[in-house]
Amino acid sequence: MCNDILINFFEDGLFAAIAAIGFSSISNTPHHAYLTCAIIAAAGHSLRYALTLPELGSFHIIPASTVASFAIGLLAVLLSSRIKCPAEVCFFPALLPMIPGMYAYRTIEALLSCLYNTQEEVFGHYFYLLTYNGLTCAFIILGMVIGATIPVFLFKKISFTVTR
Amino acid sequence: MKTSMSCNVTHVRHIAAFLAEYASLLAGCGATCIRTEKNTRRLADAFGVGFDLSIMPAHVYVSVWDEDPSDSRIAVRKITNHGISFNINAKLSRLSWEVADNHIDFATTVDRFTAICKTKPTCKWEVLILTSLANASFCRLFGGDVISMLIVFISTLAGYRLKQVMLEDKRDVRLTFLCASFFSAALSAGGHIFDIGATPEIAVSTSVLYLIPGVPYINAVSDMIDRHYLCAFSRFFDAAILTVCLSAGLCAGLLILGLKWF
Structure with a gap:
């Protein structure tokens, strides 16, 4: 069981790293920053995975995402000072693998199901799914963005002198 | 005396124009308001002039003066629609420190800035392959199997290529997002229609994630924390409209193909 957790932990980190490199390229990130983005993404995503495990705290996905983003x-x-690039260059591609895509998708699915079902009980069920998934998705994203941005403002002096 | 004063006025005017160009490019390539403000002020301090900057959602206003703030020169520039480029962002930040620390003269600074403006974007084929791999990895992170990863890779490859072609043709960015999302969703729905793989719904849901405008959302929060509410609001709505477009494309794809869970 411990082995399974470790394998999942590293698998999570590996795929998050590949995703971070891909999203670095979309934002025209300098090539020498790819590896740093990948390491940060792997660390952040694996941390979130660990926090949500029942054996290691069983955090809800919203606080887990916020802590991992921080x-x-x-x-x-x-x-960022190691690669002489602003901190945003590193944390944006690293944050993207944590986007709650399944919640966003289920929100849209529930929205369409609401429109297709006029019976009160069925409509109510899909409306519940719509609000539950929509709110979870919105709060995960909000927690992620605030969690990742706070260190930039906490360590303003480092953040704005890294390209020096 | 008069000639020296007019020389000075011309110089201040040139500095104002340059700082406006600099701030416009920096804001246009995805820098936050606080970074744009700090970098531009650093340059102005290095040139030894008084300076103020106002960043609006679509324009930057730069006011520069020599000794008397009431005798300032103002330059306004539209924020360059450059697309997100962290490479240019990093180079412009480095330039501001080089000018501040090494006391580089104004003419050399302008030359270096012109060279940075010519920075080439990442090779489009490299971006296409890496983005497709990234989205396939997303699929895995959300619990998709290998078949779903392959479906997502192909649908992202096709959708992202469509996005590149439409943007090269100068099509409207919202229409581009809608079409690319529709295309990717329709292709990835193939897994569900032909019953390929064990997690077709994960393939469909992750196939459009490469379109999510993450940088504007993150920048909006950063601007909000720094109390640049107008820019924060504008960035957030720009991103929200693109998200609505990609959701509409996804819904249209699913509805037209009549997927059975609806």
Whole structure:
């Protein structure tokens, strides 16, 4: 069981790293920053995975995402001076693999199901799914963005002198 | 005396124009308001002039003066619609520190800035492949199997290529997002229609995630924390409209193909 957790932990980190490199390329990130983005993404995503495990705290996905994003922001501020790039360059591609895509998708699915079902009980069920998934998705994104941005403002002096 | 004063006025005017160009490019390539403000002020301090900057959602206003703030020169520039480029962002930040620390003269600074403006974007084929791999990895992170990853890879490859072609043709960015999302969703729905793989719904849901405008959302929060509410609001709504477009494309794809869970 411990082995399974470890394998999932590293698998999570590996795929988050690949995703971060891909999204770095979309934003025209300098090539020498790819590896740092990948490391930060792997660390952040694996941390979120660990926090949501029943054996390691069983956090709800919203606080887990916020804590992991804060770690991503912190790592980005600390490592950005190594590659002489602003912290945003590192934390944006690292944050993207944590986007709650399934919640967003289920929100749209529930919205369409609401429109297709006029019976009160069925409509009520899909409306519940719509609000539950929509609110979870919105709060995960809000927690992620605030969590990652706070270190930039906490360590303003480091954040704005890394390209010096 | 008069010639020296007019020389000075011309110089201040040139500095104002340059700082406006600099701030416009920096804001246009995806820098936050606080970074744009700090970098531009650093340059103005290095040139030894008084300076104020106002960043609006679509324009930057720069006011520069020599000794008397009431005798300032103002330059207004539309924010360059450059697309997100962290490469240019990093180079412009570095330039501001080089000018501040090494006391580089104005003419050399302008030359370096012109060279940065010519920075080429990442090779489009490299972006296409890496983005497709990234989206396939997304699929795995959301619990998709290998078949779903392959479906997402192909649908992202096709959708992202469509996005590149439409943007090269100068099509409206909202229409581009809608079409690319529709295309990717329709292709990835193939897994569900032909019953390929064990997680076709994950393939459909992750196939459009490469279109999510993450940088404007993050920048909106950063601007909000720094109390640049107008820019924050504008960035948020720009991103929200693109998200609505990609959702509409996804819904249209699913409805037209009549997927059975609806």
